[in-house]
Amino acid sequence: MTNSKSITNRLVLILLGMLSCVSSDTVVADREVSPVVFEEHVRPVLLAKCGNCHSDEVREANLDFRSMAALMRGGDSGPALVKGRADQSVLLERIDAGEMPPADQPALTSSEIELIRAWIDAGAVANESDVNSDEWSRRLVEGEQYWAFQPLQRRQQSGTSD
Numbered sequence: 133m134t135n136s137k138s139i140t141n142r143l144v145l146i147l148l149g150m151l152s153c154v155s156s157d158t159v160v161a162d163r164e165v166s167p168v169v170f171e172e173h174v175r176p177v178l179l180a181k182c183g184n185c186h187s188d189e190v191r192e193a194n195l196d197f198r199s200m201a202a203l204m205r206g207g208d209s210g211p212a213l214v215k216g217r218a219d220q221s222v223l224l225e226r227i228d229a230g231e232m233p234p235a236d237q238p239a240l241t242s243s244e245i246e247l248i249r250a251w252i253d254a255g256a257v258a259n260e261s262d263v264n265s266d267e268w269s270r271r272l273v274e275g276e277q278y279w280a281f282q283p284l285q286r287r288q289q290s291g292t293s294d
């Protein structure tokens with residue numbers, strides 16, 4: 133009785149061991165094939181480091197980084213990028229030349245630059261379509277700025293001090 137019980141226990145342990153191997157392999161495989169995606173990986177970097185000058189309120193050279201559609205429409209010199217060709221994309225040319233962001237602004241880290249390069253070379257994958265996604269993006273960006281998602285801040289009390 134005790135013997136068969138311990139065999140069962142051992143079998144269960146072996147099975148559990150096999151299961152955990154399978155599931156951790158799957159996780160690794162998923163990560164290897166998951167692409168760099170505009171909305172998830174690239175836009176946050178562009179908005180943080182370039183958004184002050186290339187967004188809705190300030191749009192230097194008419195270039196807006198909030199949506200895929202706006203990137204493909206591009207600025208004064210045409211589309212900001214050529215899908216699959218980082219070396220032909222003005223966005224990256226200006227970064228590589230050390231011209232963007234301007235010298236007095238927080239620079240991109242080298243891993244951020246390589247992320248953008250890899251994203252363009254892999255075909256500039258995005259969840260949204262290239263066309264007519266402005267409205268969708270505007271809502272998304274506004275959604276991120278929605279008051280309930282902001283860190284708590286002490287309210288300015290006015291006229292109550294005495």
Ligand code: HEC
Pocket residue numbers: 178181182183184185186192193195206207208209210212222223224226227232233234237240
């Ligand atoms: C402090 C403001 C500022 C920031 C921040 C900034 N830019 Fe610019 N950008 C400009 C100005 C001004 C111009 C127009 C003059 C020029 O072309 O140099 C410009 C032009 C450009 C152009 C040329 C567009 C065209 O069609 O001619 C590209 C590409 C560009 N910026 C990319 C970037 C990227 C990428 C970032 C972030 C890594 C960035 N910029 C951050 C001010 C800024």
